[in-house]
Amino acid sequence: MKITIFPQNIELLNNQKENIEKKMLMLEKFTKRFGSQNDLDIFITKTTNRHSQGNIFIAEAKFKIPGKDIFCKEEGNSIDEVADKLKDSLKRLLIENKEVKQNNWKRFMKLFRK
Secondary structure, eight states: OOEEEESSSSOOOHHHHHHHHHHGGGGGGGGGGTTTTEEEEEEEEEEOTOOOOOOEEEEEEEEEOOOTEEEEEESSHHHHHHHHHHHHHHHHHHHHHHHHHHHHHHHHHHHHHH
């Protein structure tokens, strides 16, 4: 699994990048069935002062897997919080995608049984 992080309006420290990559590598067990063709692009931005008050970080993820891309967007007060939310959302979406494909396969096989 290839993880690419794109910071925008912010500079990430090396340990922050490593923490994000470590959290996203936990998703690798859900993506083994796709082979080595999965890429994860993460865009992390910090909202400017004119948009809102305080530090608000936004993370967008695009998971490129064969057949379908998975998109996710999360907001939080810190980079770690955003990474946790993003990991949980991607995990949920990967599991839902797996169940949908299995259900479609079952329907397809019912046609041949008749």
